[in-house]
Amino acid sequence: MTETLSDALARTAGADHLLIALDFDGTLAPFTEDPADSRPLPAAREALDTLADLPRTTVAIISGRPLEFLRAVVDPARRMVLSGSHGAELDLTALPDLPEDAEHDIHLTVEQLNLLDRAVDATERLVSQYPGSRAELKPAGVCFHTRPIKDQRVSEQALAEMTRAYSELAGLRITPGQQVVECSVLSATKGDGLRIIRAAASPDVIVFAGDDVTDEDAMAVLTVDDLGIKVGEKESAARQRVSGPEELADLLSVFADQRARVVTSIK
Numbered sequence: 001m002t003e004t005l006s007d008a009l010a011r012t013a014g015a016d017h018l019l020i021a022l023d024f025d026g027t028l029a030p031f032t033e034d035p036a037d038s039r040p041l042p043a044a045r046e047a048l049d050t051l052a053d054l055p056r057t058t059v060a061i062i063s064g065r066p067l068e069f070l071r072a073v074v075d076p077a078r079r080m081v082l083s084g085s086h087g088a089e090l091d092l093t094a095l096p097d098l099p100e101d102a103e104h105d106i107h108l109t110v111e112q113l114n115l116l117d118r119a120v121d122a123t124e125r126l127v128s129q130y131p132g133s134r135a136e137l138k139p140a141g142v143c144f145h146t147r148p149i150k151d152q153r154v155s156e157q158a159l160a161e162m163t164r165a166y167s168e169l170a171g172l173r174i175t176p177g178q179q180v181v182e183c184s185v186l187s188a189t190k191g192d193g194l195r196i197i198r199a200a201a202s203p204d205v206i207v208f209a210g211d212d213v214t215d216e217d218a219m220a221v222l223t224v225d226d227l228g229i230k231v232g233e234k235e236s237a238a239r240q241r242v243s244g245p246e247e248l249a250d251l252l253s254v255f256a257d258q259r260a261r262v263v264t265s266i267k
C-alpha cells in the first residue's frame with residue numbers, strides 16, 4: 001500500500017536522528033524577478049528555526065546559490081548545514097561533532113579560471129543582446145536569467161542560444177533551470193553535497209524537498225527509508241509531492257511541531 005504524505009511525515013518525524021535537507025529557490029522561497037530579493041516564506045523560516053533548535057535534528061540547505069548568499073539570507077545565525085553552488089561548497093560547522101574538513105571552499109585552477117572568464121564573457125554578450133536578461137556571477141560558474149523577459153518565445157530563444165554558447169566551451173557543466181540556464185567549471189551535484197552531509201551527520205532518516213531538475217541528483221541519493229518531496233509539477237523520483245512553496249511551508253510547520261513533540265517526549 002502506498003504511504004500517504006501525512007503517514008510519511010509522522011514516520012520520519014519519529015526518527016532517532018533526522019536530517020531535513022531543503023532546496024532554496026522555488027522550494028523555501030517563491031520565485032522573484034531579481035534573485036537578490038528571494039527570501040524564505042515566513043512560515044518556512046519559522047519551521048526551520050524550530051527544527052534547527054531541536055536535539056538529534058540536522059537542518060541542511062542544498063542550493064545552486066553561492067554559499068555566501070545562503071549564509072547571509074537563509075542562515076545568518078549559522079545553525080544549519082549549508083551546501084552552495086550545487087554541492088560544490090559546503091559548511092558543516094553547525095554539526096555537533098565537527099568533521100575535520102568542515103568547510104569545503106572552491107579553489108579553481110588557472111585553466112578553470114580561464115574557462116570561467118570565457119563563460120562570463122559569453123553570458124555578458126547575450127545579456128547585451130536580450131534586454132531584461134541578466135547574468136548572476138558565482139564562485140565557479142555563471143547563471144543566465146530570463147525571468148524579466150515577458151515574451152515567452154524570446155525568453156526560450158535566449159535560453160537556447162545561451163545553452164548553445166556554453167556547449168561550445170569544452171569542460172563546462174551546463175544546468176537548465178526555471179527561466180535560467182547556468183554553467184559551472186566544476187562537476188559537483190546536489191547528490192554529492194547530500195552524500196557528504198549524510199556521511200558527516202549520520203542520520204537515520206533524510207527528508208529532502210526540491211522543485212527542480214538539479215534536485216533530482218539529491219533525490220537519487222535517498223533510500224527507501226527516506227522521504228523525497230517534489231515541490232511543483234515537474235517529473236521526479238520523489239514519492240511525495242506538494243503544489244508549491246506555500247504548501248511546503250504549511251507542511252514544514254506541521255512537521256516541526258510533530259518533531260518537537262517526539263524529541264521532547266523521549267529526551
Ligand SMILES: O=P(O)(O)OC[C@H]1O[C@H](O[C@H]2O[C@H](CO)[C@@H](O)[C@H](O)[C@H]2O)[C@H](O)[C@@H](O)[C@@H]1O
Binds near residue numbers: 025036065
Ligand atoms: O538550487 P536552488 O536553490 O533552487 O537555486 C537554483 C537557482 O535558483 C535561482 O534562480 C531561480 O530563482 C530566482 C529568484 O527567485 C528566479 O529569478 C529565477 O528565474 C529562478 O531560476 C538562482 O538565482 C540561481 O543562482 C540558482 O542556481
